[in-house]
Amino acid sequence: MGVVLSFEEYPAERASISPLVEITASGMQRVNRLVVERTRSDVTLIPEVARYLIDSGGKRMRPMVTIASAQACGYCGSEADVKLAAAVEFMHTATLFHDDVVDESNTRRGKRTARLVWGNQESVLVGDFLLGQAFKMMVEVESLEALAVLSAAAAAIAEGEVMQLTTAKNTETTEDEYLDVIRAKTAVLFSAAAEVGAVIAGSDRSVRAAFRSYGANLGIAFQLIDDALDYGGETPTLGKDVGDDFREGKVTLPVVLAYRRGSDDDRAFWRRTLVEGAIGEDDLGHAVSLLERTRALKDTVERARHYAAMAHDALAPLPDERAKAALLQAVAFCIARAH
Amino acid sequence: MGVVLSFEEYPAERASISPLVEITASGMQRVNRLVVERTRSDVTLIPEVARYLIDSGGKRMRPMVTIASAQACGYCGSEADVKLAAAVEFMHTATLFHDDVVDESNTRRGKRTARLVWGNQESVLVGDFLLGQAFKMMVEVESLEALAVLSAAAAAIAEGEVMQLTTAKNTETTEDEYLDVIRAKTAVLFSAAAEVGAVIAGSDRSVRAAFRSYGANLGIAFQLIDDALDYGGETPTLGKDVGDDFREGKVTLPVVLAYRRGSDDDRAFWRRTLVEGAIGEDDLGHAVSLLERTRALKDTVERARHYAAMAHDALAPLPDERAKAALLQAVAFCIARAH
Numbered sequence: 001m002g003v004v005l006s007f008e009e010y011p012a013e014r015a016s017i018s019p020l021v022e023i024t025a026s027g028m029q030r031v032n033r034l035v036v037e038r039t040r041s042d043v044t045l046i047p048e049v050a051r052y053l054i055d056s057g058g059k060r061m062r063p064m065v066t067i068a069s070a071q072a073c074g075y076c077g078s079e080a081d082v083k084l085a086a087a088v089e090f091m092h093t094a095t096l097f098h099d100d101v102v103d104e105s106n107t108r109r110g111k112r113t114a115r116l117v118w119g120n121q122e123s124v125l126v127g128d129f130l131l132g133q134a135f136k137m138m139v140e141v142e143s144l145e146a147l148a149v150l151s152a153a154a155a156a157i158a159e160g161e162v163m164q165l166t167t168a169k170n171t172e173t174t175e176d177e178y179l180d181v182i183r184a185k186t187a188v189l190f191s192a193a194a195e196v197g198a199v200i201a202g203s204d205r206s207v208r209a210a211f212r213s214y215g216a217n218l219g220i221a222f223q224l225i226d227d228a229l230d231y232g233g234e235t236p237t238l239g240k241d242v243g244d245d246f247r248e249g250k251v252t253l254p255v256v257l258a259y260r261r262g263s264d265d266d267r268a269f270w271r272r273t274l275v276e277g278a279i280g281e282d283d284l285g286h287a288v289s290l291l292e293r294t295r296a297l298k299d300t301v302e303r304a305r306h307y308a309a310m311a312h313d314a315l316a317p318l319p320d321e322r323a324k325a326a327l328l329q330a331v332a333f334c335i336a337r338a339h
Numbered sequence: 340m341g342v343v344l345s346f347e348e349y350p351a352e353r354a355s356i357s358p359l360v361e362i363t364a365s366g367m368q369r370v371n372r373l374v375v376e377r378t379r380s381d382v383t384l385i386p387e388v389a390r391y392l393i394d395s396g397g398k399r400m401r402p403m404v405t406i407a408s409a410q411a412c413g414y415c416g417s418e419a420d421v422k423l424a425a426a427v428e429f430m431h432t433a434t435l436f437h438d439d440v441v442d443e444s445n446t447r448r449g450k451r452t453a454r455l456v457w458g459n460q461e462s463v464l465v466g467d468f469l470l471g472q473a474f475k476m477m478v479e480v481e482s483l484e485a486l487a488v489l490s491a492a493a494a495a496i497a498e499g500e501v502m503q504l505t506t507a508k509n510t511e512t513t514e515d516e517y518l519d520v521i522r523a524k525t526a527v528l529f530s531a532a533a534e535v536g537a538v539i540a541g542s543d544r545s546v547r548a549a550f551r552s553y554g555a556n557l558g559i560a561f562q563l564i565d566d567a568l569d570y571g572g573e574t575p576t577l578g579k580d581v582g583d584d585f586r587e588g589k590v591t592l593p594v595v596l597a598y599r600r601g602s603d604d605d606r607a608f609w610r611r612t613l614v615e616g617a618i619g620e621d622d623l624g625h626a627v628s629l630l631e632r633t634r635a636l637k638d639t640v641e642r643a644r645h646y647a648a649m650a651h652d653a654l655a656p657l658p659d660e661r662a663k664a665a666l667l668q669a670v671a672f673c674i675a676r677a678h
Binding site: 176212213216217259299302303306309316 | 516
């Protein structure tokens, strides 16, 4: 099924997550069953806490990427993809538990965080439990290559969290430093999620590299769009889900750009609100107006487009048209969220 | 001297190298004198070979960046900037000598390469001599911090050259892998050139980080534009300086994109010409037409614009308007070369 691409509009995919959801539907059903199975424990607190977050409506992008990547590479087994996808989702969930404790966050996906409901210690330890279960599932797959990819990712994520401790609340952060943080925090796991799909399909070095790049660049684009959406997206509006990053004093790319491009008064405002945490009623509105005046939100989306284009080109030469199109339309969807 | 920036056209600098040339003119005179002095040797072959390349009309962007960065940071000494700038230029020249031997290149800047005129051994050893002289000048500056930055750069450049040996002539190279190569080959030295200017001016951590980012991103943009220009730029024309990379079988970003986006026939063409080196009379013309059809040259310039924007934002908060404007206009100039 050839597709005629007009290079004048390259990349030309429609922006939609539906094809990815469709082609991974049966795999994801089994992933979800496995997630339930592997959070069982005689210590009843564990499934209770774990499922509280797992069932709270995450998009499950990462395991879908693993399932679709394996499919795109012609994987024809029936278990390894599902186990690795569940492991990836557990790794992701574990970092959310730990992040909420470290950041002292009170809400996540519109609900009170587990640390508020059960406590910090419980959140840290259930996160550790999920990491342990993730490693058990990876080992069951019996692919040393897949283990190497995912264990390297786990180490890099932890390294990135420590790095973020030392750079957090620093409004002088450069864009490059911020990129290093989100490479470790987000891109590394997306990258591993995509690469292990190719690994278990027995793909060669260049195909693995293509999926590694696809995942890493999708991850960066995804995170930058999330950053922009936290202030209402490219055309900011003060909706009800806006401002979490601001209230938590997070220095994300929109802030990095607005801070660097702003006046001395602007910079004093960002330091007062984000570093000192002295946030008044009108400050979120003022923050959004500064982000708009300095074009920081538009350019955050522009930067995300660059990484989306890289993700797109990474997958370009692969033959499986259906899975590839689904993965590429997911990239376009990720960007389109910000409009 | 305030500048009113319309953020609708941000970044709004004029594209010109002249301001950078002007503000570094007196410093560069002394750099050029030092270059002559430090290539003297009782072994008469050394100045002869060294000056053959040094005097062959390079743009001396890197030492200009060091001089201007020191100035932008308020450096008020009179020697360290000049010595470090000369050291940076020597490091750059040394890698050119070694590259030409490794790549078996026959022309450089429109002249026969030194290795053809004097021989490979001579080229390697004169390169080593220049590296030695570079380190001597760095040590004379007596800044351990500047030494740390430049010696780390020297190690990273060498590491990148070895990496390139293993990835060269691989048309399956991903954009990320190619970026790793040019980060090491070009961006690292630009980054160090900019950072040491801030170091000797005694700037704090965040200013150093700003210059480090500026240099690295300028270096990437610079290299990508060079890659595009080797095929005639954004609107390709087959001028007389076009096609060196093609004839040497270099896999640069335009080729990476055209290969990935192309048909099976296209990919066979790139493998035959670049990997096997079977290049016929009409092949350069065909290569350019493939680069145009796949939008590879346009998008290489587009990618370069992304890094130029990052370089721009890196320097945004610095106070010295004159030196800063010169450094930013040089970024815009670098991109404008491709039109």
